Amino acid sequence: MLTYIHELIDKSQGSISISDFMNAVLYHEKYGYYTSRLPLGKDGDFTTAPEISQLFGEVIAVWIMHTWEKLGKPSKFSLVELGPGKGTLIHDIIRVTKKYSSFFNSILIHLVEISPTLRKIQKEKLKGLDVNWHKNIDGLPEQPTIFLANEFFDALPIDQFVYRDEGWYENMVTKQDDGSLLVSCQCVTMESRKKESWIPVSATCMTGSFDGAVVEICSTGVEILKKLEKKIHNNKGAALIIDYGYVYPAYKSTLQSIKQHKYANFLENVGNSDITALVNFQALKDSLKHVDCEILTQREFLYLFGIKERTQALMKSASDEQKNRIFSEFLRLTENMGTLFKAMLLIV
Numbered sequence: 001m002l003t004y005i006h007e008l009i010d011k012s013q014g015s016i017s018i019s020d021f022m023n024a025v026l027y028h029e030k031y032g033y034y035t036s037r038l039p040l041g042k043d044g045d046f047t048t049a050p051e052i053s054q055l056f057g058e059v060i061a062v063w064i065m066h067t068w069e070k071l072g073k074p075s076k077f078s079l080v081e082l083g084p085g086k087g088t089l090i091h092d093i094i095r096v097t098k099k100y101s102s103f104f105n106s107i108l109i110h111l112v113e114i115s116p117t118l119r120k121i122q123k124e125k126l127k128g129l130d131v132n133w134h135k136n137i138d139g140l141p142e143q144p145t146i147f148l149a150n151e152f153f154d155a156l157p158i159d160q161f162v163y164r165d166e167g168w169y170e171n172m173v174t175k176q177d178d179g180s181l182l183v184s185c186q187c188v189t190m191e192s193r194k195k196e197s198w199i200p201v202s203a204t205c206m207t208g209s210f211d212g213a214v215v216e217i218c219s220t221g222v223e224i225l226k227k228l229e230k231k232i233h234n235n236k237g238a239a240l241i242i243d244y245g246y247v248y249p250a251y252k253s254t255l256q257s258i259k260q261h262k263y264a265n266f267l268e269n270v271g272n273s274d275i276t277a278l279v280n281f282q283a284l285k286d287s288l289k290h291v292d293c294e295i296l297t298q299r300e301f302l303y304l305f306g307i308k309e310r311t312q313a314l315m316k317s318a319s320d321e322q323k324n325r326i327f328s329e330f331l332r333l334t335e336n337m338g339t340l341f342k343a344m345l346l347i348v
Contacts, residue, residue, distance in 0.1 A: 001031040001271030006175055015172035015186065018255070019157035019219070022275055026155060027114065031271050034115050034155070046258050046274055048151050049242070049298075049337065050089040053329035055307055055314075057092025060148065060240065062305045064093060065103055067146055067238045067347065073102070074236070077144040080110045080137070082224075083152040087111075087122035090148075094129065112137055137227055147228050147239035147346075153284070154243045154276040156220045160253060161188070163213045171214075171253075173267070181267040213251035216277055222287045232348050233290040241344040244337075245279030247295060254278035281342050294345045299338030301345075307334065 001024075008016050008024060026033045049056040068077065081090055090109060098104045109131045113119050119133060134140065160171040162185055169185040176182050228239050246254075257266035259273035266275045285293050296304070311330045315323045 009175050015174045017159050018171055019159045021173040022157035025271050033271055038117050052332055054092055057089045058096050058310055059302050059305045059307045061093040061096035064146055071144055071236055074144040076106055078108050078110050080145055080147045082112045082149040084111045087125040091125055110140055142235055144235050145231055145237040149241045151243055153221045153279045156218050158216045158218045158277045161215045163210050214253045225284050229288055229291050236348050239346040243279045244340045245281050245342050247282050281344055291346045291348050296343045297339045298341035298343055299334045301343035302334055
């Protein structure tokens with residue numbers, strides 16, 4: 001993978017954007033981090049909420065049924081998950097909802113997954129169920145659709161721009177003589193990119209006191225959200241996007257790399273460690289034109305749809321050891337992850 005990155009840098013006159021770097025390292029068909037290995041779980045590099053506790057999937061199942069009712073109980077609708085990991089979330093949703101026959105018989109499940117490794121695990125976990133797999137959202141049927149995306153948008157490529165000496169510079173990836181990678185700041189002109197596509201309005205009026213401020217732009221995230229919005233607007237539907245991120249930017253780099261559950265340098269272990277950035281939820285919201293949007297913290301969302309009551313119900317018939325585990329998982333979802341993670345709800 002490092003050789004491939006070197007080739008990309010050489011072809012691009014000595015530097016590539018951070019988004020080009022992330023795109024290659026994470027999504028290359030053969031060598032990409034997400035396409036060539038199992039990133040999730042105890043033996044992987046990170047763990048997501050559905051793997052932490054069944055509570056997470058159960059609460060989302062309640063939200064889906066509630067949303068289905070708000071949409072007028074369509075006789076057929078697509079339930080689409082973007083980046084379904086090991087299939088745990090969709091598995092928990094099916095387990096909870098299959099007892100409600102009129103709802104369950106209306107579901108058509110679609111999973112958007114690019115990783116052959118994860119697809120294999122998902123197929124094993126969801127064996128015997130009617131599930132459709134896709135590489136992207138373009139081929140989904142035109143019918144009412146509810147989208148789920150848990151820790152999907154944080155892994156999309158970003159670009160970084162730095163304000164310095166009354167001008168904008170872009171962080172680029174270059175290589176040193178010994179072959180190691182380095183981030184270097186290069187001047188960009190406003191004309192070299194469409195201004196509105198990379199600098200938010202709030203950041204165009206910066207003064208000297210903002211020297212060193214970093215603005216991160218996730219164009220891919222905005223493009224995907226607009227596609228979701230179009231499908232929701234045209235066919236009726238909703239979306240739930242849960243991820244770690246912010247509404248008010250701190251104007252600093254949020255790029256991070258995780259290897260074996262520990263933070264690492266994103267320019268090292270290229271192709272062998274996860275790279276993510278905090279999601280700019282305000283930028284995503286600002287790109288929407290046709291649907292209603294609400295942003296809550298993960299804690300607010302989970303409480304709103306009954307996590308406290310479900311936790312109490314599970315603990316009633318549990319042993320002391322199980323009670324401790326359930327309560328610990330509840331706290332992890334609502335406190336440890338509770339405010340850093342946001343829930344973005346879209347509905348037509």
